[in-house]
Every structure is written in C-alpha cells, then in structure tokens.
Amino acid sequence: MTRPLRLDALAYGGDYNPDQWPEEVWHEDVRLMREAGVNLVSLPVFSWPQLEVAPGVYDWAWLDRVIEVLWAGGIRIDLATATATPPAWLVRSHPEMLPSDSDGRRLEFGSRQAYCPSSPVWRANVARMARAMADRYGEHPAVVLWHVSNEYGDHVARCWCPESAAHFRRWLEDRYGDLDGLNEAWGVNVWGQRYTAWEQIEPPRRATGPVNPTQLLDFERFSSDALLELFRIEVDVLREVTPDLPVTTNFMSLLRDLDYWRFAEIEDLVTDDAYPDPADPRAHVPAALNYGLMRSLKGGRPWLLLEQAASAVSWRDVNVPKAPGRMRIDSLQAVAHGSDGAMFFQWRQARYGQEKFHSAMLGHRGEQSRTFRETAAFGRELQRLAPVKGTRVRSRVALVVDWDSWWGSSATESLPSQRLGWLAQARAWHAALHALGHAVDTVRATGPFHGYDLVVVPNLYIADAAQAAALEAFVASGGSVVVGPFSGVVDATEKVHPGGAPGPLRGLLGIEVDEPWPVPDGAAELVELDGERFDAPVWSEWIEASGEASVVARYATGVLAGRPAVTRRAHGAGVAWYVSAALAEGGLVAVMRRALADAGLPARTRIDPDVEAVTRADDETDYTFVLNHGAREVAVDVPEGAEDLLGGDATTGRLVLAPLGVAVLATPRAAEPPFVTLSETTD
Structure with missing residues (x-):
C-alpha cells in the first residue's frame, strides 16, 4: 500500500530551522510564509541535540510551540525524525559508532552524518528516536509526511570500520552461503586470494595493487544495502506507530552510491533534492534525466522536489546565483516532469554555520531580498497550476x-x-x-x-x-x-x-x-x-x-x-x-x-536543447509544459486553441517564449501526447 500525501494543493515551502532563531521570529516567519503561498515545511531535520539534551532527557516544549504556530497559520509539516546526525553526547559515549575511511582513519564529529551505517549503537538509537517522535507527534493534524534522516549517502556512503567489516562478512555469508560459494564467485584463484575463514575477509581497503573487482562490486552492493537496512529500521517504527502517514527520505538525483530502485520500494513518496548549476547553461538537460528517474521509481506516480536553491548554493568552488527568472523555470521544470510541488532549502537564510551563504526563500535582507520577492511571486503563480496535481507524465x-x-x-x-x-x-x-x-x-x-x-x-x-x-x-x-x-x-x-x-x-x-x-x-x-x-x-x-x-x-x-x-x-x-x-x-x-x-515516434527536425516540452495528463486533459531555458526568444508550433494556465490566453498555433519563458497548455487528452516542434517561421 502506498499512502498518499494529504495536501490539497501543490506543495510549496522549504526546510525550516526555527531552533536557529529567537522565538519572536517564528510568528513573523509564518506571516511571511502565508504571504509567499507556503503550505508545507520540513522540520526539524538536524535538531536531535535540541530535542534530546541528554540520554533520555527530552525538551519537546519548543518544538510543540513551533508546530502549533505553523498549524495556526495553516501550514502543514513534513516532520523529520531528526536522525540526520547524532548528538555529541551519543558520539562521545560511543566513539566506536563513528565511520572510517578506506585508509582506516576514523572520521571525527563536527559535520553531519557522523555515523557508521552498520553500527548497532546507531541503529538502536535511531529506532528509539523515531519512536519518540512518532509517539509525540504522529497524531498531530499538521503532520502530513514523515521525513526519515536526510540525504542518505551524502557524506558517508561507505564505511570501512571494524563494525562495517563484520557486517560485510555477514552480508557475504548470507549471499553466498559458504566459503566455497564465495571463493567461486570471487574467482580467488587469480593472484592467490583464496579464503579459508570468514574472519580473513575485510572490506576493500587500500591494497598493494588492484583489488579483486568482484570484491569491490560486492562492497558497493553491501554498502547500499547497509543504508537501506538503516532506512527500513525507521520506516518499520513509523509504520507501526502511525500506519496511515506516508514516509519518505530525500534522494539526491542520480546518485551512484545508492540503488534508488530498492529504496523507493519501501517508501510512499519519492522526494528529491536537485541543485542544477546556474553557471552551466545546459544544466537543465541532466536535470530532466534526474526527474525522469524520480517519477519512474514508483511506476510513474507524482513525486516531490523537496529541496532546491532559491539562488546560490554554498558548496561549489564558485557559487553562482540564479539570474532573475531562473528559479521560476527550474521549479516549473520539476513540476513539468511530475513533481507535485516545489520546495527549497531553506525558508530563512542562516546567519551562522556551514550554510550561511546558501540562499533561501527569505534572504539575509528579509522581505527586501530578491529571493523573497521572486519566491513569493512564484508561490502565487504556482496556485494556477492546481489542475496538474496528481497527473502523470506521458512518455513513450x-x-x-x-x-x-x-x-x-x-x-x-x-x-x-x-x-x-x-x-x-x-x-x-x-x-x-x-x-x-x-x-x-x-x-x-x-x-x-x-x-x-x-x-x-x-x-x-x-x-x-x-x-x-x-x-x-x-x-x-x-x-x-x-x-x-x-x-x-x-x-x-x-x-x-x-x-x-x-x-x-x-x-x-x-x-x-x-x-x-x-x-x-x-x-x-x-x-x-x-x-x-x-x-x-x-x-x-x-x-x-x-x-x-x-x-x-x-x-x-x-x-x-x-x-x-x-x-x-x-x-x-x-x-x-x-x-x-x-x-x-x-x-x-x-x-x-x-x-x-x-519506433514510429516523431522527432524534431530543428533541434534546440534549450527548448523542452513535457506533457502531464489525467484521463481528460493534457497539460503540456513548454519551457525555454535559453537566453534568447524562441517560437514553437503548438496546438491551436490551447489554454495557457500561466498566461490565461488561448494559443493560435504558434507560441513565442521569452528567455526563461514557460507556458502550460491545457488541451483535451489525445491518443498520443502533443509533440511540440520549433517553429520554422522566424518572423
């Protein structure tokens, strides 16, 4: 059973970190969120230390108040289990749960994801924290989605510590049954690598030369499975306590380290974090492939863009801001490709920490910031696309x-x-x-x-x-x-x-x-x-x-x-x-x-990678998104009489799109999806 996201409009909002701000700011945030059309926020992704201040000692009061303020403002919550990173007291009590790199060096606490995915201490604690969150907030009407952990595999996708080594051996024994099976599978007669005891096997750390390729492949499989097991631990707890609430974890587009086909099988809603580089004029092309994966992971069902940047990010060597209009077309591209909304990291731009230069819906200048003016305008515009909610992309x-x-x-x-x-x-x-x-x-x-x-x-x-x-x-x-x-x-x-x-x-x-x-x-x-x-x-x-x-x-x-x-x-x-x-x-x-x-399919005679057309549809209507990602005006041939949901006018058969322009054309559903070509007319 796939549990639906109970939201009566396209989702709009972003990550919210109220514990970084004085309480008097929270009411101002909700006022501005309402002005911007925000209806969903994600919290408290990294707040475990603020919620469990010491082992078994909880401070729920501040989160209780935040949730009530949001609920009173009509804003729903994608509630995180807060297990994206451990509290310092847990790490110092159990330093053996920290991850190690391929050289055997332990990675220190001080960033995020400071855990070995195989650690039994970590696994027991995430199950305990997920249960505590579910018990306290699972029946609150503001909570419409569970957000498990955060971006699995972003910082620690592979671990080579002793606990991971032991887990790897158990995984291999389960896969191959006995050492004869493993030795046959790994082809150990090459370079004298035969094993006579499970304890002789280690993860593929740095060696004297090229490592056995089957061992390397199995370690990739195991590492993805180890994080999948970790995800499943929390999902099982949440399904037990709150069986009707949908569950997600935010993916990272086409990520090499995790087999997302298997992750998507056990969640209800696919969500994605997408950060195409504004400095790359072709970034929208691989983004379209990423989104094709997201909608396909659960058989074509709508997914949700859970994170994107309103302007610049903070983690590239050069962090170029998004030009005016770029945030809008980036968001509409995701919606075109099946996302039932457009969310951001984050709502209010941080004043300190590693992400203080990462843009937000509400920039450092507050209401006067360009990002707020643009995101607020787009939030109002997004409401015009309510008919596309729940529709599916048509692709052959x-x-x-x-x-x-x-x-x-x-x-x-x-x-x-x-x-x-x-x-x-x-x-x-x-x-x-x-x-x-x-x-x-x-x-x-x-x-x-x-x-x-x-x-x-x-x-x-x-x-x-x-x-x-x-x-x-x-x-x-x-x-x-x-x-x-x-x-x-x-x-x-x-x-x-x-x-x-x-x-x-x-x-x-x-x-x-x-x-x-x-x-x-x-x-x-x-x-x-x-x-x-x-x-x-x-x-x-x-x-x-x-x-x-x-x-x-x-x-x-x-x-x-x-x-x-x-x-x-x-x-x-x-x-x-x-x-x-x-x-x-x-x-x-x-x-x-x-x-x-x-294959009997059409193809454009004239090609322009900047021009993209994607059709979402229900049983009665095709909604064709036509996007001009380029810096020059383009003309395309489209069906006559189509209603543009964004512009409000009916088309005449030829549509001219300004730079970064978008149209969403509603037409009666056809046997085949509309095919948009570049106009041969240049006047």
Missing part, C-alpha cells in the same frame, strides 16, 4: 538505469579504459533524445516496458538471462531497443560471459564483440552514418555482424576503418540496435533520430 521512451552496471563499470581500475563512464553515457544518450523532443522515463533492465515504444540501454556492463529475456520479449512484441557499448560483458560475479560480449544479449543483437578498442586520450575515431562523419572520442569496438544484423554505420578511420560501428537487427515485430562507439552529441542525435523513426 525509457532509458535503462542499472546500479550493478554502474558500480561494476566504475569500481575497479582493471578495465579497458577509465574514460567510458556509465553516468556520462546515460546523460549523453538522454541528451540526444531530449534534443529531439522527448521526455524520457527510466526503467530497470528487466522492465516493465509496457507503454513504451523505444527503450535505450546506454550501458549494461553486467547482464543476465532475465534482463536479456525481458528485452527480447519487448522487441519481439514490436518495441525498439538501442544498446550501447561495453554491454553484456560480465555476469553478476564479474566473470566474462562465455564467448565474450554481448553475452546473453547476443541473440537479441546478432553481433559479436571481438575486442574493445578504447580511443587514446586526445584522439578521436570517426563513424560514418548516412554520408556524415561523427566523432567517437573515447571508445570503439571491433565487432562482427551476423547475417541477421545489418550494418547501419561503419568506422571511417583508424585500425577499425570499414568495420561495423552501428548495427540493426529485426527481431519479431521490433528491432534491436547496437551502438559500439561512444559517439559524441551529433552522432547520438543521428542514431536516435533513426531509432525513433523505427
């Missing part, structure tokens, strides 16, 4: 996100090249589809693929029979699949598949990979497709196509000149493509344009 294209392949292709130095990064590949493939006009969902490699016409697999380094069978069934039933380089290489224990790549994908793709052929730094191979040549700057492969796979593109330079680079194989009612090169942007756009046509 999905991208496979697989954490095992991400970890396996990046955890070890024993690879053909360190330049073929999983995340870079995923972002590049998504960017090509984005430029061609498609909002992209994400899926596991085993699906489900129902509702999609095209599934792209930028990299599936670790592949198994179940994934291959799911992809083959999708293609056989009429779908199109595009698989990227270095896929189907190894199994789940890092053993190369018999016959080499593409392993279990061989029957689907109809190709053989004879040898990977990484491109040296500073060089680039060329691939020829439809008479044009495109760069492949980091990766190529010597492949051979069977009689069933046709060659779509060939290498044009180097040792591989004349050999197949991109292939296409008809399979059942669909087609499967293989792209053996890590193509640069132009080449990926060309391949994806062909693949979209194969």
Whole structure:
C-alpha cells in the first residue's frame, strides 16, 4: 500500500530551522510564509541535540510551540525524525559508532552524518528516536509526511570500520552461503586470494595493487544495502506507530552510491533534492534525466522536489546565483516532469554555520531580498497550476538505469579504459533524445516496458538471462531497443560471459564483440552514418555482424576503418540496435533520430536543447509544459486553441517564449501526447 500525501494543493515551502532563531521570529516567519503561498515545511531535520539534551532527557516544549504556530497559520509539516546526525553526547559515549575511511582513519564529529551505517549503537538509537517522535507527534493534524534522516549517502556512503567489516562478512555469508560459494564467485584463484575463514575477509581497503573487482562490486552492493537496512529500521517504527502517514527520505538525483530502485520500494513518496548549476547553461538537460528517474521509481506516480536553491548554493568552488527568472523555470521544470510541488532549502537564510551563504526563500535582507520577492511571486503563480496535481507524465521512451552496471563499470581500475563512464553515457544518450523532443522515463533492465515504444540501454556492463529475456520479449512484441557499448560483458560475479560480449544479449543483437578498442586520450575515431562523419572520442569496438544484423554505420578511420560501428537487427515485430562507439552529441542525435523513426515516434527536425516540452495528463486533459531555458526568444508550433494556465490566453498555433519563458497548455487528452516542434517561421 502506498499512502498518499494529504495536501490539497501543490506543495510549496522549504526546510525550516526555527531552533536557529529567537522565538519572536517564528510568528513573523509564518506571516511571511502565508504571504509567499507556503503550505508545507520540513522540520526539524538536524535538531536531535535540541530535542534530546541528554540520554533520555527530552525538551519537546519548543518544538510543540513551533508546530502549533505553523498549524495556526495553516501550514502543514513534513516532520523529520531528526536522525540526520547524532548528538555529541551519543558520539562521545560511543566513539566506536563513528565511520572510517578506506585508509582506516576514523572520521571525527563536527559535520553531519557522523555515523557508521552498520553500527548497532546507531541503529538502536535511531529506532528509539523515531519512536519518540512518532509517539509525540504522529497524531498531530499538521503532520502530513514523515521525513526519515536526510540525504542518505551524502557524506558517508561507505564505511570501512571494524563494525562495517563484520557486517560485510555477514552480508557475504548470507549471499553466498559458504566459503566455497564465495571463493567461486570471487574467482580467488587469480593472484592467490583464496579464503579459508570468514574472519580473513575485510572490506576493500587500500591494497598493494588492484583489488579483486568482484570484491569491490560486492562492497558497493553491501554498502547500499547497509543504508537501506538503516532506512527500513525507521520506516518499520513509523509504520507501526502511525500506519496511515506516508514516509519518505530525500534522494539526491542520480546518485551512484545508492540503488534508488530498492529504496523507493519501501517508501510512499519519492522526494528529491536537485541543485542544477546556474553557471552551466545546459544544466537543465541532466536535470530532466534526474526527474525522469524520480517519477519512474514508483511506476510513474507524482513525486516531490523537496529541496532546491532559491539562488546560490554554498558548496561549489564558485557559487553562482540564479539570474532573475531562473528559479521560476527550474521549479516549473520539476513540476513539468511530475513533481507535485516545489520546495527549497531553506525558508530563512542562516546567519551562522556551514550554510550561511546558501540562499533561501527569505534572504539575509528579509522581505527586501530578491529571493523573497521572486519566491513569493512564484508561490502565487504556482496556485494556477492546481489542475496538474496528481497527473502523470506521458512518455513513450525509457532509458535503462542499472546500479550493478554502474558500480561494476566504475569500481575497479582493471578495465579497458577509465574514460567510458556509465553516468556520462546515460546523460549523453538522454541528451540526444531530449534534443529531439522527448521526455524520457527510466526503467530497470528487466522492465516493465509496457507503454513504451523505444527503450535505450546506454550501458549494461553486467547482464543476465532475465534482463536479456525481458528485452527480447519487448522487441519481439514490436518495441525498439538501442544498446550501447561495453554491454553484456560480465555476469553478476564479474566473470566474462562465455564467448565474450554481448553475452546473453547476443541473440537479441546478432553481433559479436571481438575486442574493445578504447580511443587514446586526445584522439578521436570517426563513424560514418548516412554520408556524415561523427566523432567517437573515447571508445570503439571491433565487432562482427551476423547475417541477421545489418550494418547501419561503419568506422571511417583508424585500425577499425570499414568495420561495423552501428548495427540493426529485426527481431519479431521490433528491432534491436547496437551502438559500439561512444559517439559524441551529433552522432547520438543521428542514431536516435533513426531509432525513433523505427519506433514510429516523431522527432524534431530543428533541434534546440534549450527548448523542452513535457506533457502531464489525467484521463481528460493534457497539460503540456513548454519551457525555454535559453537566453534568447524562441517560437514553437503548438496546438491551436490551447489554454495557457500561466498566461490565461488561448494559443493560435504558434507560441513565442521569452528567455526563461514557460507556458502550460491545457488541451483535451489525445491518443498520443502533443509533440511540440520549433517553429520554422522566424518572423
């Protein structure tokens, strides 16, 4: 059962830290929140030391008063369990709960997340604190959502302390059953690494040379699972005490360290913290992929942007503020991609501490701050989009996100090249589809693929029979699949598949990979497709196509000149493509344009990465968000007679968007989502 967030409007607000301010400020905060349209705040994320001042000694009075002030002002609460970091008295009583790095050095108290995820002391205390919070506030009508911990894995995603080592051994024993199973899985006959007792196994700390890749992969899996267990401890307590309240923990977009598919399975609402860099004019493109993941983690249900910056952050080397209008379009992009609201870190800008230069809705100048004027105006505007609440994004294209392949292709130095990064590949493939006009969902490699016409697999380094069978069934039933380089290489224990790549994908793709052929730094191979040549700057492969796979593109330079680079194989009612090169942007756009046509999907003739269109819909209405992320005016062709929820006017078929302009067009739901193209008219 997924418990809904009981909020009758799109969520708007941010993190609130009233314990950083005198009590007389709280009433002023609520007055200004109401003026800005705030209806939800998150608190008290980091307040455990203020709530439990000594072991078992609680001071609830101040939080009681804050909650009542907010409730009287009509503001609901995303109530944190306050377990984001331990109090000093707990750390000093149990220094063994502090985490250690890969060199065995204990990390000191003085920041946040000062805990080992495997520590039994820490686990017992978070369960106790979660129960105390639930017992006291779980029935308060202001509380509409539980916020467990904060940004798991942000500071401590991996721990190498003795407690983690013991937990790792238990995890391995549960996975493999006995030492014979582990030794077989880890391939210990290489470099004499056979184990004869569980106590001989340690986490993969710094060693004399390259570490066993299967050990590294298993440590990645274990570390994600250790934090998942920690999350589940609090979720179980909250579900026991408050079974009707939804539970979340704030994700960090596409984060390598945690398998969010598994985290999302046990929470009710997916929430995300998103901080695209204002200094990067293309930051909205990877942001769209992040949001595609967030809405897909629970099968397309709406999610919630729980944190973003009103202007500058405080943790980059150079923290550029958001230009006027940038906060608005960033927020509306998240809503376009399925978020049922837009929240910030934080409400009132801090005067001290590590985040005093991190912007807030209410800046250091108070009501006169630019961020307050902009966020207040946007809060009022957001109310016009109430009809989109609860609607879902319509997408016919999905991208496979697989954490095992991400970890396996990046955890070890024993690879053909360190330049073929999983995340870079995923972002590049998504960017090509984005430029061609498609909002992209994400899926596991085993699906489900129902509702999609095209599934792209930028990299599936670790592949198994179940994934291959799911992809083959999708293609056989009429779908199109595009698989990227270095896929189907190894199994789940890092053993190369018999016959080499593409392993279990061989029957689907109809190709053989004879040898990977990484491109040296500073060089680039060329691939020829439809008479044009495109760069492949980091990766190529010597492949051979069977009689069933046709060659779509060939290498044009180097040792591989004349050999197949991109292939296409008809399979059942669909087609499967293989792209053996890590193509640069132009080449990926060309391949994806062909693949979209194969799938019967439209593609923009003129492309502009700054122009984005995403459709959310209910059973009756399509709500198409058209966003111009760029610094110049653009014109797009849209359905005639559409009502712009933000502008209030009906469209005439051609829409002109100012720089950072947004329109939200309401039209009767069509069989296929509206497809917005750039206007060929320039006047």
